[in-house]
Amino acid sequence: MQNAKDTFYLTLRNRLATVNPARTMTLRSVTRPGILVEDAEAFTAQPQLDAFTLRWTGLAADLHLPAILTQMTCEIHYITAGTQPNAGLDRGRVLERMDYELLQLLYPYMAQKMNYTQSPAAAMSTQVFWSEPEFSPAVTDHDRLSRVAKVTVFAFQEPSES
Amino acid sequence: MADLSTQNPCGLAQRVATALLRASGGTSACLQMPPLPGDSSDTRQIGLDAPGFLSLPLSPAVFRKARATLQDGQLPKYELLISADAVVAQVAQLKLSSAQALFAQACGVVVAGKLFLIEAVSSSESQGTAYLYRLLLQEATGEWAM
Numbered sequence A: 001m002q003n004a005k006d007t008f009y010l011t012l013r014n015r016l017a018t019v020n021p022a023r024t025m026t027l028r029s030v031t032r033p034g035i036l037v038e039d040a041e042a043f044t045a046q047p048q049l050d051a052f053t054l055r056w057t058g059l060a061a062d063l064h065l066p067a068i069l070t071q072m073t074c075e076i077h078y079i080t081a082g083t084q085p086n087a088g089l090d091r092g093r094v095l096e097r098m099d100y101e102l103l104q105l106l107y108p109y110m111a112q113k114m115n116y117t118q119s120p121a122a123a124m125s126t127q128v129f130w131s132e133p134e135f136s137p138a139v140t141d142h143d144r145l146s147r148v149a150k151v152t153v154f155a156f157q158e159p160s161e162s
Numbered sequence B: 001m002a003d004l005s006t007q008n009p010c011g012l013a014q015r016v017a018t019a020l021l022r023a024s025g026g027t028s029a030c031l032q033m034p035p036l037p038g039d040s041s042d043t044r045q046i047g048l049d050a051p052g053f054l055s056l057p058l059s060p061a062v063f064r065k066a067r068a069t070l071q072d073g074q075l076p077k078y079e080l081l082i083s084a085d086a087v088v089a090q091v092a093q094l095k096l097s098s099a100q101a102l103f104a105q106a107c108g109v110v111v112a113g114k115l116f117l118i119e120a121v122s123s124s125e126s127q128g129t130a131y132l133y134r135l136l137l138q139e140a141t142g143e144w145a146m
Helices: A002-019 A091-106 B012-023 B084-093 B099-105
Strands: A024-027 A030-033 A035-037 A052-062 A069-080 A110-115 A122-130 A139-141 A144-156 B027-033 B054-065 B077-083 B109-111 B114-126 B129-139
Touching: A002 A030, A002 A035, A002 A052, A002 A069, A002 A091, A002 A110, A002 A122, A002 A144, A052 A091, A069 A091, A091 A144, B012 B054, B012 B077, B012 B084, B012 B114, B012 B129, B027 B099, B054 B084, B054 B109, B077 B084, B077 B109, B077 B114, B084 B099, B084 B129, B099 B114, B099 B129, B109 B129
Parallel strands: A035 A052
Antiparallel strands: A024 A030, A052 A069, A069 A144, A110 A122, A122 A144, A139 A144, B027 B054, B027 B109, B054 B077, B077 B129, B109 B114, B114 B129
């Protein structure tokens, strides 16, 4: 399952670098595309603005198939306070831009499953695929606007993963 | 109307704060900083490799339990008061733009071998220059010794 999660994150990160190279953040002394896995980063009291945060929540498994099919829920959180030149008054527009970017990141809804525990990363036998995003209503918190998109990620558990 | 009176900062407040912290049983705290230069490898971003944090000592500092009403299941909070002189020295050494940048990059604080998470940072200033930094900390859930 971890290989599927890693593949999903790194696929989205690489797509983001193409879709919007300007969406970057500096985290742990590195400037990188503005997307992160929450459980692989240090705790921060405030969420990262203008970046996509992946939070893995639900898990289900279909055991009635030749290989176990896992279904993992990934919540993609994003939050913005707008931009400095517009004094934050464009936060609605920025959130809409992030909505559209996310749609671009998720399509196509699949990727070759990779094993990143090896160096270089090795392609596995199956693919990781995911559902269309389910967007929650935008939430206003003072001068910040946020949204959560839920995606169900599917992957077959390969014999080499046990 | 703007205050146009002349004020010449002489570092008195900074020296007093440092002396006060030292006299109040000043201890040492270590900021957990990402390695410089950073590592942009995929394995670090997915939690596969150890982050290789650097331990950045700050002293004198005073560590105490914050006066907050705790609720059931809530972890206790602590305050760390740090001399601005110590912070300025580390900011200069790491060639950072400000103390805020230093604390923003920190992934936690180790005091007496225990990891704490930074909840908030504030500073006290005199004549426009910080003389004391106050970090609100929460005990990390992990019980590992640092």
